[in-house]
Amino acid sequence: MNSITRLVACLVIALAFTTVQAQETKVDSTKTSANHLKIESLKDLKINIENEERDFLKSEIAAINQRLDDGKITAAEAENLKKEAAKNRALNIENRLAIIDNKIELLKRNDDTYSVEDGEEYGYVLRIGSGEEDKESFVYFGEKSNDKPRKYDRRTTTNVVFALGFNNALIEGQSLSDSPYKIANSDFYELGYAWKTRIFEDSNFWRLKYGFSFQWNKFEMKDNNYLVNTDGEISLQEFPSDLNKSKFRTTNLVFPMHIEFGPSKKIEKDNYFRYSTHKKLKVGLGGYAGLNIGSMQKLKYKDDGDRIKNKQRGGYEVNEFVYGLSGYVALGEIALYVKYDLNPIFKNQVVDQNNISVGIRFDMD
Structure with a gap:
């Protein structure tokens, strides 16, 4: 029995050793x-x-x-x-x-x-x-490589466009001073994105500037007047009570295009070159076309001592298709900017009136 016991013990030890070795492997x-x-x-x-x-x-x-x-x-x-x-x-x-x-x-x-x-x-x-x-x-062990070579020539650059200033309307048979809209309180804003492309291979004097913009044109009426739609015909009429404020706004999505010209500085490096118009005279002439995407009249007045704020969106027969002329002159980073709608503001109006805006524009590089 002792020899059998020893044999069994040896077998158990051998099996255990084999299992451990297999696990390690x-x-x-x-x-x-x-x-x-x-x-x-x-x-x-x-x-x-x-x-x-x-x-x-x-x-x-x-x-x-x-x-x-x-x-x-x-x-x-x-x-x-x-x-x-x-x-x-x-x-x-x-x-x-x-x-x-x-x-x-x-x-x-x-x-x-x-x-x-x-x-x-x-x-x-x-x-x-x-x-x-x-x-x-x-x-x-060192910096990760970002050593991508610059593009040798970049003919197109991009900018965000922002403009603001005075807004009003040129009315047939009237001077701007006789406008029914307040000059100081009527304003416009424009926000968009523009591309600028050098036209010629070896000269940067002529550039094409194009993109898209949202334009907000605002009018504040004089003499307690407000806009009234009478069977599709838009006219200014006196409000039945005292108005604290009477404003009208159109919102347009337009696609401007300008021919820009002016001197520039050529910057040459070993592996690339660029043209810079920084602090140079720039002139842009062109126009825009797009769509009216909204209109609203806002009236503020008192009724029996209560303050009333009335906003009416749509219903003013605004021309849906918008197109006009625009231009700017810049010396440095800011431009004097003018835009004029060739389309009348309203489809049917007693007297034709066209939107005009004068202000400053920020997108010059």
């Missing part, structure tokens, strides 16, 4: 598999780095060739610039690949409790431990 296999995926990803990143730097070099050489074709540099200067660009890109590849190689060595040497996060090309995020109590520390 499984753990090693899991570790190798997890880190292997990260290593393969980093190897792919090395290929991307090489391709990226080569693309950058192609862009730089294209810019140098453009300068050579334009006669801005000699053939010898172009050759030296190309050699310098090639040298810099080769060093970039060497340095960036060395960082990735270091990441790969870290992954090969350590298990999953010590990992390098992908996505930080120039730094390592090291995680120690496992579960919710993992601690992370960042070891910094």
